[in-house]
Amino acid sequence: AQKVTQAQTEISVVEKEDVTLDCVYETRDTTYYLFWYKQPPSGELVFLIRRNSFDEQNEISGRYSWNFQKSTSSFNFTITASQVVDSAVYFCALSEASGNQFYFGTGTSLTVIP
Amino acid sequence: DGGITQSPKYLFRKEGQNVTLSCEQNLNHDAMYWYRQDPGQGLRLIYYSQIVNDFQKGDIAEGYSVSREKKESFPLTVTSAQKNPTAFYLCASSAATGTYQETQYFGPGTRLLVL
Numbered sequence: 001a002q003k004v005t006q007a008q009t010e011i012s013v014v015e016k017e018d019v020t021l022d023c024v025y026e027t028r029d030t031t032y033y034l035f036w037y038k039q040p041p042s043g044e045l046v047f048l049i050r051r052n053s054f055d056e057q058n059e060i061s062g063r064y065s066w067n068f069q070k071s072t073s074s075f076n077f078t079i080t081a082s083q084v085v086d087s088a089v090y091f092c093a094l095s096e097a098s099g100n101q102f103y104f105g106t107g108t109s110l111t112v113i114p
Numbered sequence: 115d116g117g118i119t120q121s122p123k124y125l126f127r128k129e130g131q132n133v134t135l136s137c138e139q140n141l142n143h144d145a146m147y148w149y150r151q152d153p154g155q156g157l158r159l160i161y162y163s164q165i166v167n168d169f170q171k172g173d174i175a176e177g178y179s180v181s182r183e184k185k186e187s188f189p190l191t192v193t194s195a196q197k198n199p200t201a202f203y204l205c206a207s208s209a210a211t212g213t214y215q216e217t218q219y220f221g222p223g224t225r226l227l228v229l
Binding site for chain 1: 154155156157159162172202204206217218219220221222223225
């Protein structure tokens with residue numbers, strides 16, 4: 001079974017629109033960590049955020065915000081007022097305290113149209 | 115500047131040839147990882163190393179080999195036994211030993227193509 005599901009394969013939005021990228025995870029651990037990475041066309045994965053399972057506070061960083069809801073096992077990522085530079089593939093990942101690896105979703109390809 | 119470097123950026127392999135991808139980090143991280151990414155796919159773990167002179171197989175280790183003789187270096191060899199090596203290879207490192215919950219930081223990647 002997929003540990004991390006990113007159901008949205010591709011999303012296109014017009015510049016300045018808001019967009020939410022969904023991430024649903026599955027784990028039996030009570031202690032776990034969730035991550036979002038951005039992969040621009042150059043290929044390098046850029047770390048965006050890390051949250052632990054005990055901290056459900058939403059986080060905002062500029063135009064980026066993250067909504068962590070344990071009740072629905074979701075860790076969604078919203079970009080407000082999207083820009084062309086936001087065009088990239090975004091990956092959600094899970095790490096369990098009891099395990100020894102990261103589980104990556106299959107990624108969501110975001111295209112922001114000028 | 116601290117970071118992870120991978121070389122070469124592009125690599126071409128002939129049939130039956132072994133090739134080695136370089137990964138170097140100056141972040142003083144204990145753990146290092148190799149992932150493979152196929153087009154439109156997520157990342158799959160090939161090998162990881164939590165400490166010098168020790169490494170473990172990931173989900174898709176067959177046809178690959180690694181070494182970890184120095185803390186800052188974790189080269190990956192794609193052997194002739196790997197029948198479908200064309201992919202994008204990403205190296206990563208993280209701070210703590212033996213804990214995957216530490217954030218992994220990635221290098222720029224190497225694209226391997228078969229001639």
